[in-house]
Amino acid sequence: MSVIYILITVSIIVAAVFLIAFITAVRSGQYRDSYTPSVRMLFEDELVEDDQSCNTENKQSS
Amino acid sequence: MENTDRVCFHCGASCTGTPIVRENRDFCCSGCRTVYDILSENGLEGYYSMDRTPGARPGEVSGKYDFLDNEAIAEKLLEFYEDNIQVVNLRIPGIHCSSCIWVLENLKRLNKGIRYSQVDFPGKELRISYDSRHVSLKEVVWLLGSIGYEPRISLENYEDKPVAENRALLYKLGIAGFAFGNVMLLSFPEYFEMGEFWLEQYKPFFRWLMFALSLPAVFYVAGDYFVSSYRSLRSGLLNIDVPIALGIAVMFLRSTADIVFGYGPGFFDSLTGLIFFMTIGKYLQQRTYASLSFERDYKSYFPIAVTRISGEREEAVQLYDIKKGDRLLIRNEELIPVDCRLIKGNALIDYSFVTGEARPVSRSPGAKLFAGGRQVSGLVEVEAVRSVSQSYLTKLWSSNTFKEKKEERYTNITNTVSRYFTPVVLTVALLSLSYWLWLGKTDTAFNAFTAVLIIACPCALALSAPFALGNLLRIFGRRKFYLKNASVIERLATIDTVIFDKTGTITSAREGSITYEGEPLNRTEEDMLKSTLRNSAHPLSRQLYTILKSNNILTPDEYEECIGKGIEATYREQHIRIGSGAFAGNEDRESSPKTSVHINTNNRYRGKFIFGNRYRQGLSSLFRKLSGKYRLVILSGDNESERKTLEKMLPPGVQMCFNRKPEHKLNYVRQCQQNGARVMMVGDGLNDAGALQQSNAGVVIAEDTNAFSPACDAILDASRFREIHEFLRISKKGMQVVKISFALSFLYNIAGLSFAVTGKLSPVIAAILMPLSSVTIVIFVTLLTNFIGREPNNP
Structure with missing residues (x-):
């Protein structure tokens, strides 16, 4: 029929997808602790480095 | 004096005495060194690169778990x-x-x-x-303890599993935002109605879509308002939710009628916008501090288990399983969980948290001990004479004061205003209805009637208090005054009587002033004294040890600790005894009410160190600032020994009561309230718990905000003690801001009503006026509360 029906439907669906994304985010506990993840993401790189150094040490010892 | 700038690499405490050196790093105690060893052995040295001296000193953990x-x-x-x-x-x-x-x-x-x-x-x-x-x-727990992160396991853990967080409000926020955004978008064509042919064609589609989108907002998100207003009507009150629910209901019905009969686009945009803003307000009001608990009672103070002796066996039993007649083993630094009788060993019990009594009391076998005291010298054996729930201290919590929710005792300002607001709005609505009916214009009559209820929906009114007080709550939080919720500010603003506890509240629990009285000690004797104290774990020894300046550490040839009496040590020919008056051979038997440690060298009585109360800095200036405006009372569980000092220090007119038991404090507060006073109780321990609960606003002073504090309305960091008058002043100012913003929102309402009564309220005007009033009010209160809450001359 008319393009407006399609456009409106698409826009509502897009908005609904975001709403569902928000609800899943809340459900998974993302809003329970909004501080720790911001700190944790800074650790990641160092951890990998440490792991490598551990590995090399192991290799040396073996 | 070279030691003064050496700080522990792990915990940052200054190393008194000889620091322990390892890999060129100083440590204040072997505990900190062990943590360092554990971490560095496991390649976790990165710990120290993130923060200078991040660690906490590990406590004593063996046998405890x-x-x-x-x-x-x-x-x-x-x-x-x-x-x-x-x-x-x-x-x-x-x-x-x-x-x-x-x-x-x-x-x-x-x-x-x-x-x-x-x-x-x-x-x-x-x-x-x-x-x-x-x-x-x-x-696992032991590992945590050994690296300085000792978990707190108390009776509280036994009872409730952590409650799932309240996520409903977040869902509602999302859904309301979703509905609001989409409805707003869909109603735009109608705002700029140009009479275009193709727009006319799609009008019904747009309108019904808006209707569909508003359904979850009205029935799910705004459902609380209907429930709450129904409840308040049934109890004969008119709270703010009544006009809100009425406005929402009328708006929804009128809009539905409008689109069914083709009168217009309805007010779905205003409706969903209103619901969205109100949900934001609610969210801000509910946000509080996750790490602080304001609901604690004795359960989070008491241990979860104790050691019971049955025959020759020692076993750990749950606290609730203790029966009358059970024999229990209480270790050093452990809490006495039930009222009991001492059987074996000399007890030195620190009741400061329970009664406010500053000095540990010593008890000999046969004496009765009350639950809540902490054993501070060695191991004792006791026999329970009551079960946990019937003990003297825990009985306080069965009093009526703890049974009702405090918030329900006070109506907040918004609801007070609403009590007058709602009848006025209803009258205006009915008047305009009858006026137009009298003129014979039925259409306009219903138009005007519903328009009045829609425009008078007190969105701005309902938002101003949550935003103003919520913002103040955050401002207070930055200044280390943590409130349980925003409504506490309202109560703080009305306070006229301030009651202080003494021990731990106006005195500092952490640092006492220590003075020496008697024959001065020579250099060698000081060295001996300090070296002897170094070996003792007794709290008084530790305190005394830290203030002694001597640096020369000697190793005693003989050392003996007589629990409950004192310590004794020999260095070559020299002999020293440190402890109670009798132990050190003090002939002066007059018992001083102050805590003191007596010294005897080579069988000669030398003198005593007196542990005085150290009053918090800024105490007298705080009292002077408060004294004109508030009635001040000091309510102490301790004895009268400090009355003179206090009288000298504080302005006249401060009432002082000593030797008050926990329930006396509660009754005192209640009595004040019955005489019309609005009481703020400032306390710190379990002994104040009843008074804190009964008072209009209970404030707990905490040296460490993470440590235990009894149920209260607010927790104040001890370092900000002297700012109490500031917080009271800001609360008062904050309430003035709320009142001004009420006046502003009434002005908006009057402007809106002038459209409404004439029956000319178009959806566009509603859609502009409603967010405009809400947003301006929110901005107004936020700016103003920021202004009044700013720290004076903060460097």
Whole structure:
């Protein structure tokens, strides 16, 4: 029929997808602790480095 | 004096005495060194690169967690248990920086049995999953204790599992925002109605879509308002939810009627916008501090288990399983869980938290001990004479004061205003209805009637208090005054009587002033004194040790600690006795009410160190500032020994009552209230718990906001004690802001009503006026509260 029906439907669906994304985010506990993840993401790189150094040490010892 | 600038590499405390040196790094005690060793052995040295001196000093942990071997108790703590996988959620007050998160989340490197660990920083909780074949709960807890993150396990853990957070409000916020955004978008064509042919064609589609989108907003998100207004009507009150629910209902019905009969687009945009803004207001009002608990009672202070002696065996039992006649073993630094009779050993009990009595009392076998005291010298054996719930202290919580919710005792300002607002709005609506009916214009009459109810929906009114007080709550939080919720500010603003507890509240529990009285000691004697004290774990010894300046550490040839009496040591020919008056041979038997440590060298009585109360800095200036405006009372559980000092220090007119038991304090507050006073209680311990609960606003002073504090309305960091008058002043100003913003929102209402009564309220005007009023009010109160809450001359 008319393009407006399609456009409106698409826009509502897009908005609904975001709403569902928000609800899943809340459900998974993302809003329970909004501080720790911001700190944790800074650790990641160092951890990998440490792991490598551990590995090399192991290799040396073996 | 070279030691003064040497600080511990691990915890940052200054190293008194000789620091322990390892790998060129100084440590204040062997505990800190051990932590360093553990961390560096496991390649976790990165801990120290993140923060200077991040660690906490590990406490004494051995033997303390034996009760975790008892499976019934351990199971109570576990969150999940299946196939050797156990998950436990522990509260760790020591978490304070990013290094803590890092080391705690790397626990699996310290012990292979641990699968993962996750920190919840705001809640100061650690979730650990481990394999029970490789490591037990006790070992996990012990590991945490040994690296300085001792979890707090108390009777509280026994009773309730952590409650799931309230997520409903977040869902509602999302749904309301979704509905609001889409409805707004769909109503735009109607705002700029140009009479275009193709727009006319799609009008019904747009309108019904808006109707559909508003359904979840009205029935799910705004459902609370209907429920709450129904409840308030049934109890004969008119709270603010009544006009809101009425406005929402009328708006929805009128809009539906409008689109059914084709009168117009309805007010769906205003309706969903209103619901969205109100939900934001609610969200702000509910936000509070995750790591602080304002609901604690004795349960979070009491241990979860104690050691019971049955025959020759010692076993850990749950606290609730203690029966009358059970024999219990109380170790040093452990809490006495029930009223009991001392059987073996000399007890020195510190009741400061329970009664406010500053000085530990010594008891000999046969004496009765009350629950809540802390044993501070050695090991004793006791026999329970009551069960836990019937003990003297715990009975306080069965009083009526604790049964009702405090918030329900006071109506907030918004509801008070609403009591007058709602009848006025209804009258205006009915008047305009009858006026137009009298003129014979039925259409206009219903138009005007519904328009009045829609435009008068007190959105701005309902938002101003949550935003103003919520903002003040955050401002107070930055100044280390943590409120339970926004409504506490309202109560703080009306206070006219301030009651202070003494011990721990106006005196500092951490540092006492120590003075020496008697023959001066020579250099060698001071060295001997300090070296002897170094070996003792007694709190008074530790306190005295830190203030002595001597640096020459001697090793005693003989050393003996007589629990409950004192310590004795020999250095070559020299002999020293430190302890109670009788132990040190003090002939002057006059018992001084002050805590003191007596010194005897070579069988000659020398003198005593007197441990005085150290009053908080700024105490007298605070009292002077408060004294004109408030009635001031000091209500102490301690004896009268400090009355003179206090009278000298404080302005005249401060009433002082001593020797008050917890229930006396509660009754005193109640009596004041019956005489019309609005009381703020400032306290710190369990002995104030009743008074705190009964008072209009109960404030707890805490040296460490993570440590235990009894149920209260607000927690104030001890360093901000002198600012109490500031907080009271800001609260008063804050309420003025709220009142001004009420006046503003009435002006908006009057402007809106002038459209409404003439029956000419178009959806566009409603859609402009409603957000405009809400947003301006929110901006107004936020700016103004920021202004009044700013710190004066903050460098």
